Amino acid sequence: MSEPLPESEIEAKVLEAIADQLGVAKTEITRASDFDSICDSLDKAELMMEFEDLFEISITDEAATKLKTVADAIDFVQRTLKNS
Amino acid sequence: MKTVTFRRVVVTGIGCVSNLGNSAAATWAAMKAGKSGVSPLTSFPQNEDWTVRFAGEIHDFDPSHVVDGREQKRIDRVALFAMVAAHEAVADCGYDLKTAGDPYRHGTIIGSGIGGVLTMEDGHTKLLQTGPRRVSPFVVPRLMVNAGAGNVSIQFNLRGPSTAVASACASSGHAMGIAMQIIQRGECDVMVAGGAEAAITPLTLSAFASMKALSTRNNDPTKASRPFDKDRDGFVLAEGSAVVVLEELEHARKRGARIYGELIGYGATGDAYHIAAPDEQGSGAFKAMEVALKDAEVNATDVGYINAHGTSTPLGDKAEIAAVKRLFGAHAHKLAMSSTKSMTGHALGAAGGIETIPTLMALYEGVLAPTINLDCPDEGFDLNFVPNVPQEAKVDVALNNTFGFGGHNVSLVFRRYS
Incomplete structure (x- = not known):
């Protein structure tokens, strides 16, 4: 990847992917949203795959377990892209 | 006990x-x-x-x-x-x-x-x-x-x-x-x-x-x-x-519910013959219908309509007709038997469910769904298959047959509710 994505773009993409996956309006998902309260474990597993495809990154099961909120996921993606 | x-x-x-x-x-x-x-x-x-x-x-x-x-x-x-x-x-x-x-x-x-x-x-x-x-x-x-x-x-x-x-x-x-x-x-x-x-x-x-x-x-x-x-x-x-x-x-x-019909009998048998072909004499199908009628405590002569399994395969149709003729004897020529798969095709595991609708409606409405595309019945296929157009009939008891690969045979008996 030549230019790293700006954080705002990562956030927009993550929110959109979650809203799309869960079939809810984008406005219903915020950085503070907790995965445990917006979806079940199967949705979350599918979302991790979605993020992997979307940002061409890898999210190990250990890493995924630590992503409790949407902000955690956004930060993780940003960190991973920066280090790649 | x-x-x-x-x-x-x-x-x-x-x-x-x-x-x-x-x-x-x-x-x-x-x-x-x-x-x-x-x-x-x-x-x-x-x-x-x-x-x-x-x-x-x-x-x-x-x-x-x-x-x-x-x-x-x-x-x-x-x-x-x-x-x-x-x-x-x-x-x-x-x-x-x-x-x-x-x-x-x-x-x-x-x-x-x-x-x-x-x-x-x-x-x-x-x-x-x-x-x-x-x-x-x-x-x-x-x-x-x-x-x-x-x-x-x-x-x-x-x-x-x-x-x-x-x-x-x-x-x-x-x-x-x-x-x-x-x-x-x-x-x-x-x-x-x-x-x-x-x-x-x-x-x-x-x-x-x-x-x-x-x-x-x-x-x-x-x-x-x-x-x-x-x-x-x-x-x-x-x-x-x-x-x-x-x-x-x-x-x-x-609760004053509307009743389409009564489900009074269930007969299930296995062919124990071949994993995908019917026994040519339809003995498993014969027995399923026989068991179902016994379970329902009705006589073969009470049956006015059969919704056949009738998938349109050369062997399957032949076996089912042989079984019906053997079980019902002379009455086979008095009852009607149609295959609504002529219209829907064969929805496999859903077929028996879909075919319950015309079976119930034969009892509830007194209309028999036709077997379409029946231009020339095969040799010896001489039952009333309700060819191409529906028929009106007062039916008291109706059968719904379904037979599956693996040699699974089921016949359900429904009765008009009044």
Whole structure:
């Protein structure tokens, strides 16, 4: 990847992917949203795959377990892209 | 030892998703009009290598009134069919299963021959393309053959027996028969029962074609399913679901429910002969009907209509007719027997459910659905197959036959309720 994505773009993409996956309006998902309260474990597993495809990154099961909120996921993606 | 007094079981709700219509009423209207639901295949691209290029597909299926967009992603087409049919059947019965009564006395049995094979194929393709870490966590809940029953139980808060039957094309028959017994024995008061299938996929279609089980009448799809006709050349793969609400008679009467008919007998046998071919004399089918009539405590001469399994295969139709003639003797020429698969094609595990609609309607409305495309009955096929146009008849007792690969035979007996 030549230019790293700006954080705002990562956030927009993550929110959109979650809203799309869960079939809810984008406005219903915020950085503070907790995965445990917006979806079940199967949705979350599918979302991790979605993020992997979307940002061409890898999210190990250990890493995924630590992503409790949407902000955690956004930060993780940003960190991973920066280090790649 | 426990003494069981059998209770009576009636049908108080019907629901159906078929290639003839997305409701029981629409399906029945199309059957009375002798319409075909078979059309050139659109589900996936095909080249000339495909020997079969048509099917009984359901076009424009939209389950959004029952399952929201998010849930739809988690549920295979086969279970969505079941949920939409169940939604209609439960609304039709007028009893709010979600809130009324004791949920532990409400159950469900939904049969399917193959289950979520669309998901199986897509999931496998994904596995080969992207490796094991990209396989969706929804693959298992989508593909499992009991997904229909599981989702329907959630849909209506059914906390009594909840299970699936997989006996190929006899699945719906077993589902309804076993559900009937559960109510008869007093375990439940209401059972949501039927079957679903959504197996018009590359793998399934090519495999049935390799068995030479399918019609190859590509130039005239609506004429391809022609049970009992001398030019029949195999069945037409179809999809769909039908679900009925079975209810204990007094439970239904107390609330003034509309009763389509009474389910009074269930006969099930195994051929123990060949995994995919019928015994030529139809002995398993014969015995299933005999057992069903005995279970129903009616005489063969009481039967006015049989909704045949009649798939339009050369051997299957022959065996079924042989069995009917042997069991009913001279009465075989007095009763009527039609195959509505001439219109719907063969929806495998859903077939027995879908065919319960015309069986019940023969009793409830006094109209027999036709066998279309019956231009010239095969040699010795000399029964009243209700050729091409419906017939009016007052029917007291009707049979619904379904037979499946594996040698599974089911005959259900319904009686007019008055």
